[in-house]
Amino acid sequence: MRHLILPFVLCLVSFSLANPKDEEKKIFEAMPSNPSVVPEKVRKVLIYSHPSGFKHGSIPTGAKALRLMAEKTNAFEPTFSNTTEEFTDRGLSKYDAIIFNNCTHVQKAFTEKEQREAILGFIKSGKAFIGFHSASDGGMPQWQEYTDMIGGCFAGHPWNAGGKWPFFVEDPKHPVNSAFKETEFMISDEIYQYKSYDRSKLRVLIGLDSTKTDKKGNSKTNDYPVSWVSSYGRGKVFYSNFGHNKATWWTPFLLQHFLDGIQWALGDIKGPSKSIPQTRNL
Template structure:
């Protein structure tokens, strides 16, 4: 059985989700199916710290997202993931009890974290330094934008903050603005995904590389008090630099079902590879597309 590192009592849901996946695989094997063959890990395996702490709305998809990141690393042989629902490891200080610190990781993933996370001033400085100065990576999933409103530097690092979801969960019409970027190259020019798309505030496309966005010509704005952006520019995914470090964010992944979607899983798999420096992709901003697309 693979060793899964999960912190805090509240993380039992994540642990049980992993056990369920393992049991399902065992049952499938018992029925005559071939067991999965793990890939041989090549060279230095990257280490990924996955944080799922919530101090606000509890997303049902958190366990599925954390397990997906863990499994993608195991199946590809590219990284080992440590899963935590607390923030203890977000520090460069030495920790006892065989606990790791940021010095032991190459990438941080926030999986639908919400609210003001349990981080003191030193932890915040250490996390910023991890990305900005050390050139390590950061990947934000969905509600990672609904986090740390009282920490201005966090908003600068990730690119902004959550400011409502005007259409809740709906069939979102999406435009692929950067088909050359590895995390979205598998998407067509225009497509639809059933998900909850965030409206960002303190955000500007001239500070990020917009990868995916909502098609403004196919949205319903009538009597919608949640629409705050007068420019109707709703990014769905972007890449950027924060100092020396690579940052990727996408609002996709709100539902549990999203993590069974091969397109979403591939997007985050490639995003993690990119943030780890395994592939290349632009972080330069570009103008908004002149016209909307139709799938």
């Protein structure tokens, strides 16, 4: 047994010695050096990372990546918060965008009507909302309007974080997809199926090709959107299901995709949000 135990112990030791600076270095090196478009003015972004449900281990990694993205590209100026105090009409008036970084069950964090109206009113007035991974794990039924805004609600993840899954670029010409050099790619991350999802209300950018996996989800047409954009009132929404795994946050083409999605929602990158028909597995 000794020959089995020793590698296991060494593995534990190296894991416990993992240096947060190493993670930061990996993220920094994977990060685009420049914004895709130089912003016309300073874009102030409020990044909220508090989970009210399941707490993802990748939350600090995502926050670190968003901080390094801002520092390296100057695409935006971030303010980080784990409290809800800024989410009032007055508090939000200082910002151009809200990012929800893996914050599950937002309906439990934002329980007051005024808070909810402040967030949705902020976006409708022409501002931006960006959600990563479990930002869609919440909303309905207590806060249906949030689900309507983000575009769908988590309904399980048939495609688990440890698997490697096949994705396709549904809209290859969209500027938020410029990071993808191939129309198909495979990576590991945890991929959701949704309830209250309506393709006609958003523009799917990246999809999961479930027919190439041994898992079956809840969609009759195998329509599993992974990244999308939409218009909400006069504002813009970018959402990506990627971000469960820490490694997502140091994958160069995903960081480019995230940066472009943020810059699109902020209005610095121009591109359509009108829905397009499903192209696969009909």
